[in-house]
């Protein structure tokens with residue numbers, strides 16, 4: 096493996112044996128052994144012995160997964176529940192054996208896994224940190240040197256000398272992260288474990304992850320937070336039913352695929368009823384090379400989407416803080432008793448800056464067959480910048496079914512002479528008493 100590769104995974108697969116009943120498990124354990132024992136005798140009397148019966152079903156939690164992560168890269172792993180993320184991480188960390196395939200890793204791996212952080216519940220936090228560090232190859236002197244810093248970062252104070260079994264999940268996460276980063280790993284593996292920490296600690300971890308990225312640590316990062324994947328990762332994959340369904344150096348593409356999977360999407364039927372979809376306006380030119388993803392059954396669909404100012408004129412440049420309307424023309428093939436409609440403004444990095452929908456607003460909406468017009472009115476309290484409008488429409492009369500999702504549909508430019516930081520435009524008035 097070349098030296099600039101930190102992790103190489105080739106055709107990695109994991110098969111679990113699933114038993115319907117404990118009895119089947121016992122049969123599987125006993126009978127093949129018994130058959131093997133009597134086989135020589137059977138062969139003397141039967142020319143074609145019956146094949147060995149299996150009492151389990153095979154379940155492939157991971158199948159033929161291959162990728163390479165370069166040194167210093169942050170590699171994002173997305174996937175719905177049960178798609179194989181933990182299985183993959185556990186095999187990379189060496190706590191689970193693959194059924195077949197190879198993993199090569201260059202350097203010390205520290206893992207921060209939701210399940211199986213390796214802590215012993217009977218030992219105190221301090222004892223566990225020692226134990227963990229010894230397993231990672233640190234000497235006792237090195238560990239003594241780092242202990243104060245581990246305790247300080249974790250913020251556990253005196254709890255460090257309490258047995259881990261008395262810790263809350265948040266305290267557990269604090270200790271796990273703090274202990275993992277202090278062993279100075281070449282590769283840091285992080286899954287959703289961080290999500291149980293409080294917001295302050297999560298921010299501290301994110302800042303530390305940034306520092307580690309700058310120092311060239313390779314990071315494997317599993318998260319359902321697509322914003323963090325876009326912000327932090329150099330490349331990403333999406334797992335679905337144990338296979339890679341998207342892999343890209345532009346994590347935004349993976350996020351789109353993941354968002355598509357997380358919604359129950361019915362793809363458009365190509366029928367005469369849907370022919371007017373072809374006449375729906377597309378705003379590809381203004382999207383600056385970003386390809387619109389359009390999903391849903393299209394039984395009801397957005398034909399036109401406009402931004403309007405207070406003079407009811409369409410435009411797509413607005414002042415921060417100005418009143419804006421988003422007006423959409425919807426065409427429906429039939430009546431829908433209950434729909435939900437919403438929108439999000441995302442920035443160039445794909446991060447949700449602000450959004451709203453009829454469900455949050457507690458409004459019941461239905462659609463009649465034919466044309467309807469939908470309007471959102473709000474003040475644009477977002478700072479100057481480029482934004483992309485994502486809109487959606489779903490039928491929620493029964494089980495939720497997507498009707499039309501347009502990601503993104505339009506681009507909006509917000510301008511302001513007043514600069515500010517962050518995602519909200521709320522300029523402060525500033526007063527200094529006693530100064531000049």
Ligand SMILES: Nc1ncnc2c1ncn2[C@@H]1O[C@H](COP(=O)(O)OP(=O)(O)OP(=O)(O)O)[C@@H](O)[C@H]1O
Nearest residue numbers: 111112154156174175176177178179180181182183
């Ligand atoms: N020991 C096991 N025996 C049988 N099946 C298992 C075992 N461990 C995991 N699985 C199955 O393998 C699949 C992948 O599980 P895995 O925990 O890797 O998913 P995941 O993507 O990490 O999910 P989540 O987001 O819920 O943590 C799941 O269907 C799970 O039920």
